[in-house]
Amino acid sequence: MRWTKTFIPTLKEAPAEAEIPSHQLLLRAGLVRKLAGGLYTFLPAGIRVLRKIEAIVREEMDCAGALEVLMPALQPPEIWKASGRYEQAADVLFKVRDSKNREWLLGPTHEEVITTLASTELQSYRQAPINFYQIQTKFRDEIRPRFGLMRAREFIMKDAYSFDVSDEAAMVSYQKMYDAYVQVFKRCGMTAFPVEADTGVMGGRHSHEFMVPAPTGESEVAYTEDGSYAANLEKANSQGAITATPSECTGELEKFATPKVKTIENLAQAPYNVAAEAQIKTLVFIAEDKPAIALVRGDDQINESKLCSALGTAIFRAAEAEEIHAALGAHPGSLGAVGVKDIPVFADEQLRNAAGMTTGANEDGFHLRNVNTARDLLDVKWADLRTVREGELSEGGHPLKIQRAIEVGHVFKLGTKYAEALGANFLAEDGKQHPFVMGCYGLGVTRTLQAIIECSNDEHGVVWPQAVAPWQVCLTVLDIAPEGEVMETAQSIYNELTAAGVEVLMDDRDVRPGVKFKDSELIGIPVRVSVGERSLKEGNVEFTVRSEGGRENVPVAEAVARVRATLS
RNA sequence: CGGAACGUAGCACAGCCUGGUAGUGCGCCUGCUUUGGGAGCAGGAAGUCGGAGGUUCGAAUCCUCUCGUUCCGACCA
Numbered sequence: 289m290r291w292t293k294t295f296i297p298t299l300k301e302a303p304a305e306a307e308i309p310s311h312q313l314l315l316r317a318g319l320v321r322k323l324a325g326g327l328y329t330f331l332p333a334g335i336r337v338l339r340k341i342e343a344i345v346r347e348e349m350d351c352a353g354a355l356e357v358l359m360p361a362l363q364p365p366e367i368w369k370a371s372g373r374y375e376q377a378a379d380v381l382f383k384v385r386d387s388k389n390r391e392w393l394l395g396p397t398h399e400e401v402i403t404t405l406a407s408t409e410l411q412s413y414r415q416a417p418i419n420f421y422q423i424q425t426k427f428r429d430e431i432r433p434r435f436g437l438m439r440a441r442e443f444i445m446k447d448a449y450s451f452d453v454s455d456e457a458a459m460v461s462y463q464k465m466y467d468a469y470v471q472v473f474k475r476c477g478m479t480a481f482p483v484e485a486d487t488g489v490m491g492g493r494h495s496h497e498f499m500v501p502a503p504t505g506e507s508e509v510a511y512t513e514d515g516s517y518a519a520n521l522e523k524a525n526s527q528g529a530i531t532a533t534p535s536e537c538t539g540e541l542e543k544f545a546t547p548k549v550k551t552i553e554n555l556a557q558a559p560y561n562v563a564a565e566a567q568i569k570t571l572v573f574i575a576e577d578k579p580a581i582a583l584v585r586g587d588d589q590i591n592e593s594k595l596c597s598a599l600g601t602a603i604f605r606a607a608e609a610e611e612i613h614a615a616l617g618a619h620p621g622s623l624g625a626v627g628v629k630d631i632p633v634f635a636d637e638q639l640r641n642a643a644g645m646t647t648g649a650n651e652d653g654f655h656l657r658n659v660n661t662a663r664d665l666l667d668v669k670w671a672d673l674r675t676v677r678e679g680e681l682s683e684g685g686h687p688l689k690i691q692r693a694i695e696v697g698h699v700f701k702l703g704t705k706y707a708e709a710l711g712a713n714f715l716a717e718d719g720k721q722h723p724f725v726m727g728c729y730g731l732g733v734t735r736t737l738q739a740i741i742e743c744s745n746d747e748h749g750v751v752w753p754q755a756v757a758p759w760q761v762c763l764t765v766l767d768i769a770p771e772g773e774v775m776e777t778a779q780s781i782y783n784e785l786t787a788a789g790v791e792v793l794m795d796d797r798d799v800r801p802g803v804k805f806k807d808s809e810l811i812g813i814p815v816r817v818s819v820g821e822r823s824l825k826e827g828n829v830e831f832t833v834r835s836e837g838g839r840e841n842v843p844v845a846e847a848v849a850r851v852r853a854t855l856s
Numbered sequence: 857c858g859g860a861a862c863g864u865a866g867c868a869c870a871g872c873c874u875g876g877u878a879g880u881g882c883g884c885c886u887g888c889u890u891u892g893g894g895a896g897c898a899g900g901a902a903g904u905c906g907g908a909g910g911u912u913c914g915a916a917u918c919c920u921c922u923c924g925u926u927c928c929g930a931c932c933a
Contacts, residue, residue, distance in 0.1 A: 299867065299882095299883090300868090300894065301867060301868050302868085304862085304867090304869090304925090305925065306926095307926075307927070324924090324925095325925070379857095379931075380931075396932090397933085428931095428933090430931080432857095432929095432931085434926080439932075444933095446933090447933085506932085592930080606930085695932075695933065696933070697933070698932090730933045731933070732932095732933030733933085734933090735933055799894090800890085800891060800892085800893085800895060801893065802893035802895080803893085803894050805893050805894085806893065806894045810894095818892080820892060821892090823892090
């Protein structure tokens with residue numbers, strides 16, 4: 289490809305809207321342009337990278353035995369109502385109406401569609417195991433699209449769905465996808481490590497996310513350095529807080545005045561001096577229109593994913609001050625669960641044997657001291673509700689670290705939830721109908737593209753891994769006069785490389801050398817071969833590996849072999 | 857959806873406080889020079905100052921509303 293025959297609009301400066309390096313480079317290297325928030329046009333160089341990632345994904349999926357299909361993006365709401373997600377996922381669903389005013393959904397994912405297909409097409413245990421995948425555009429009404437392709441409203445995802453006859457068989461399918469994902473990210477030149485994940489609104493049980501460590505990532509991962517444990521912070525657990533929770537009974541319950549105390553912090557200071565770990569933090573949520581109380585230690589943070597599991601519903605939110613007052617008779621700052629009867633109370637395990645604690649008295653301006661959770665709390669449901677902190681010990685006894693990461697893939701063992709809801713049953717050997725045990729496997733293709741840039745760039749621009757680079761070689765021609773020796777040498781190198789199947793971008797633009805060098809580095813092509821009068825006089829061309837920098841003279845005759853050796 | 861900031865030429869920004877001819881750099885077009893690390897000179901095109909209303913003799917500038925963008929929190933590939 290000649291540069292003058294394609295379209296690579298590079299930018300010297302990053303547009304103000306782009307904050308993180310990968311987003312800036314996406315724009316500066318001429319890969320994409322924004323149409324509106326979370327909506328991007330892929331330009332020629334961008335689409336080349338995208339196709340390469342897709343090809344890797346396809347190969348690994350095919351290799352794992354998954355079958356490619358293509359499902360409609362437009363979906364009938366009925367199947368979403370049947371699975372229960374029409375309400376559950378309402379906030380991300382794009383809804384459209386046709387000319388007859390009938391409602392349709394733009395698919396954010398395809399469990400409902402594939403399960404509907406399975407309900408009629410898969411009838412016998414003999415058809416399992418089977419796994420369908422597609423690479424398709426998804427739509428999600430993200431409340432806040434951001435960071436370019438990282439969180440877009442329209443994005444490309446590879447989604448796969450496995451159907452098995454038993455839990456054990458489903459684990460085999462799950463493991464195949466897990467292994468395939470490891471391969472995909474490795475081939476894309478990235479370190480993506482699997483971590484245990486929360487299953488969230490998707491339902492199901494067993495789940496891993498594939499995470500690319502990056503300070504700009506939107507997820508947080510807790511892990512141990514010895515590699516024995518890694519989990520999404522939403523899911524991570526530990527042996528408990530580093531500091532012990534008080535457990536000595538200090539006497540009878542006692543109410544005391546705490547005017548102006550609104551926070552854990554206030555109470556921790558003089559004149560009260562109640563350490564945060566000796567306080568009980570009381571949080572009120574509205575779960576499916578009813579109040580519920582969650583208790584964690586004063587210095588702990590509630591983990592809403594864990595709370596979701598404890599509550600048994602994803603439909604909950606923090607209560608408003610008025611709702612709290614109506615439920616408990618006090619405002620935030622003076623809340624507690626002592627004596628609460630009619631509202632369900634969920635307490636974190638860290639508080640199970642706590643004694644001598646302090647908590648709000650449900651009377652504005654008052655707290656209770658000498659609280660003994662076993663004695664003073666009625667009908668508590670104990671659960672792990674806290675977010676782990678760095679330094680705590682994993683179950684295996686190793687200290688936890690916490691790091692930000694980009695989630696590029698997610699594998700789930702779904703169980704029978706969707707199969708049951710949508711009637712995807714098979715006739716088993718025993719002559720009875722059973723629901724299929726499903727798994728679903730998402731991989732963000734466009735997000736992966738940006739994640740690769742995020743972890744592979746330098747001050748000059750993108751540094752594409754070979755496998756996904758838009759072109760493998762940039763042939764920089766420093767004198768474009770058509771009949772000149774420089775151009776003729778370049779053309780013959782171009783012809784030979786192209787004939788050998790190497791993808792070459794020949795920079796034949798009428799611009800100064802500096803511009804060509806800068807641009808080739810900005811768009812990040814792995815190998816650059818510069819042909820110019822100066823080195824040609826010595827019979828050489830210049831050879832530069834993007835990831836290494838520097839330059840090396842290589843005789844013209846050896847240039848092609850050298851490139852091929854470097855790329856192999 | 858809660859909090860904050862910002863919308864002026866394709867891009868980056870100044871001008872706004874204190875109302876009075878819309879600017880700078882990059883990019884783009886023409887010409888000349890230059891030609892190995894984002895060239896120089898000369899000339900040129902390009903802006904409903906996000907939109908609507910208001911105040912005023914006069915609004916990019918002050919006021920109100922609105923739309924959009926970005927950032928921080930609650931959701932996810």
